[in-house]
Amino acid sequence: MLKFYDCLTAPSPRRVRMLIAEKAIKLQTIQVDLSKGEHLSDAFRAINPHQTVPVLELEDGTRLLDSNSISLYLDEVFPESNLTGTSPQERAVIAMWQRDMDLNGLMAVAECFRNSSKGFRNRALTGAVDYEQIPELAERGRRRVRTFFTDLDCRLADSEYLAGGRFTVADITAFVSVVPSTSNVGAMQWLRARVRWRNREK
Amino acid sequence: MLKFYDCLTAPSPRRVRMLIAEKAIKLQTIQVDLSKGEHLSDAFRAINPHQTVPVLELEDGTRLLDSNSISLYLDEVFPESNLTGTSPQERAVIAMWQRDMDLNGLMAVAECFRNSSKGFRNRALTGAVDYEQIPELAERGRRRVRTFFTDLDCRLADSEYLAGGRFTVADITAFVSVVPSTSNVGAMQWLRARVRWRNREK
Numbered sequence: 001m002l003k004f005y006d007c008l009t010a011p012s013p014r015r016v017r018m019l020i021a022e023k024a025i026k027l028q029t030i031q032v033d034l035s036k037g038e039h040l041s042d043a044f045r046a047i048n049p050h051q052t053v054p055v056l057e058l059e060d061g062t063r064l065l066d067s068n069s070i071s072l073y074l075d076e077v078f079p080e081s082n083l084t085g086t087s088p089q090e091r092a093v094i095a096m097w098q099r100d101m102d103l104n105g106l107m108a109v110a111e112c113f114r115n116s117s118k119g120f121r122n123r124a125l126t127g128a129v130d131y132e133q134i135p136e137l138a139e140r141g142r143r144r145v146r147t148f149f150t151d152l153d154c155r156l157a158d159s160e161y162l163a164g165g166r167f168t169v170a171d172i173t174a175f176v177s178v179v180p181s182t183s184n185v186g187a188m189q190w191l192r193a194r195v196r197w198r199n200r201e202k
Numbered sequence: 203m204l205k206f207y208d209c210l211t212a213p214s215p216r217r218v219r220m221l222i223a224e225k226a227i228k229l230q231t232i233q234v235d236l237s238k239g240e241h242l243s244d245a246f247r248a249i250n251p252h253q254t255v256p257v258l259e260l261e262d263g264t265r266l267l268d269s270n271s272i273s274l275y276l277d278e279v280f281p282e283s284n285l286t287g288t289s290p291q292e293r294a295v296i297a298m299w300q301r302d303m304d305l306n307g308l309m310a311v312a313e314c315f316r317n318s319s320k321g322f323r324n325r326a327l328t329g330a331v332d333y334e335q336i337p338e339l340a341e342r343g344r345r346r347v348r349t350f351f352t353d354l355d356c357r358l359a360d361s362e363y364l365a366g367g368r369f370t371v372a373d374i375t376a377f378v379s380v381v382p383s384t385s386n387v388g389a390m391q392w393l394r395a396r397v398r399w400r401n402r403e404k
C-alpha cells in the first residue's frame with residue numbers, strides 16, 4: 001500500500017491531501033509532527049534526507065519527496081478525475097501554472113512568513129540545514145505576496161480556473177498559498193479567493 | 203512553426219537549448235538580449251508578462267513561459283530520445299530530481315549571483331518587479347551552493363545520472379547550474395562535475 005507522510009499544519013502536504021480527497025484515494029497516512037521537530041529526527045532523515053514533508057513511498061520502496069512529483073504520480077495512477085492534463089499541450093500549460101503558483105505564491109508566502117515568525121527562528125528555509133531569518137527578506141516576501149494577489153485576481157477575473165476551463169493542481173496550489181496567508185494580506189482579498197474555492201476545500 | 207525566445211547568456215533558456223539539441227528539433231529562434239534590457243520592453247511584456255526567457259510559442263499562439271513546462275511539452279511532441287520519463291513512476295522520479303536541481307541548484311546559484319553582482323543591482327529576482335539586492339541573501343546563496351555541490355557529488359558517486367540509469371532533463375538542469383557558478387565554488391568541484399558531462403555539452 002502507498003504510504004503518505006503528512007503534516008496537518010503544513011501547506012505543502014495539504015496540496016497532496018486535497019488531491020487525495022478529490023480522487024478518493026485509499027492509502028496509509030503517517031503524521032509527522034513538525035511542531036515537535038519529528039522531521040529533523042534521524043528516523044525521518046532516513047526516509048527523506050531533505051527532512052521535508054510530504055513524502056510518498058511507493059510499493060517498491062521508491063520515495064517521492066515533493067508535492068509536485070507526488071501529485072503527478074497519483075494523478076496518472078488514479079486517473080479519475082484528471083488534475084494534471086490529458087494532452088501534451090494541456091499538461092504543459094497546467095505545469096506552467098503549477099510552477100507559477102508554487103514560485104510566486106507559496107514560496108513568496110513562505111519567504112515572508114519564515115523570515116518573520118518567531119517560531120521559525122533559524123528555520124528560514126525548509127530542509128536539513130539551518131538558515132537564519134533575514135528581516136529584509138520578510139519585507140521582500142510581503143511585496144511579492146502583494147504582487148501575487150494582484151496577478152491572481154487579474155487571472156481569476158479572466159478565467160474561472162487558473163490553467164483553463166477546469167479545476168487542476170494549479171488551483172490547489174493557489175488555494176493553499178492563499179489560505180495560510182491571511183495575516184499578511186488584506187482580508188477582503190483572501191475572502192474573494194476563498195469564496196471561489198469554497199466548495200473545493202477538503 | 204514553433205517560436206523559441208532565447209538568450210544565449212542566460213541559464214534557463216540554455217536548459218531548453220540543450221534539450222532542443224539532444225532531439226535535433228527544428229524551430230524558429232528569436233534572441234532576446236537581456237544585457238540590453240530587451241526583456242523589459244513593452245513589446246516583450248506583451249509576449250510574456252513575467253518578462254523572462256525562455257518562452258515557447260506554439261502554433262495556435264499558446265505560450266509556455268518557463269523552461270520546465272517547455273521541456274515537458276517538447277519531450278512529448280518530439281519523443282526521441284525521451285528525457286522526462288516513459289512511465290508514471292519514472293516521470294515522477296525525474297520530475298522530483300528536476301525540481302531538486304532547480305530549487306537547490308539553479309535557484310541557489312541565482313540567489314548568490316543576483317544578490318552580489320554589480321550588474322544585477324535592483325534586479326535580485328527575475329521578472330517584472332525590481333527588487334534590491336540583499337547582501338545577507340548573497341551569503342545564504344553561497345552556503346546553499348556549497349551544500350548543493352556536496353549533495354550533487356554524493357549522488358553522482360552512487361549514480362551516473364541523477365534520476366537513474368540514463369540522461370534526463372534533471373542532468374541538464376544540474377549541468378546548467380554548475381557551469382555558470384565557477385566563480386563561486388571550488389574549481390575542482392566544478393571540473394569533476396564538468397568532466398562527467400563533457401560529451402553532453404551543446
